[in-house]
Amino acid sequence: MPGFPSPTIHTGPESDSGGVRPLSTQWLSDEWIAEARRFLSKAYGRVVSQDEAVEILMSFRRLTEVFLSGEEET
Incomplete structure (x- = not known):
């Protein structure tokens, strides 16, 4: 079903795409x-x-x- 993950995919916080x-x-x-x-887990507190x-x-x-391409144009 579009917009919904496959029922066999784990989508919890420990989700790992694997492979x-x-x-x-x-x-x-x-x-x-x-x-x-x-780093992000510590920063986000989860x-x-x-x-x-x-x-x-x-x-x-x-x-x-984007920033680097802007530097090249100036």
């Missing part, structure tokens, strides 16, 4: 994601899932790319 990540996230090492989860950490890291990368 191979999409190519767009291959630059993220497992160690980097684990470190981000530790357990941050692997999927959340990956999403936050991807957003941070996009933001950084």
Whole structure:
């Protein structure tokens, strides 16, 4: 059903996508994601899932790319 996860997928706070990540996230090492989860969990005061950490890291990368492209234009 669109918009709802498959019933076989665990979606709790310890959710872990497991397996191979999409190519767009291959630059993220497992160690980097684990470190981000530790940092973000402490900052947010709750357990941050692997999927959340990956999403936050991807957003941070996009933001950084925007800033760097702006520097190149000036």
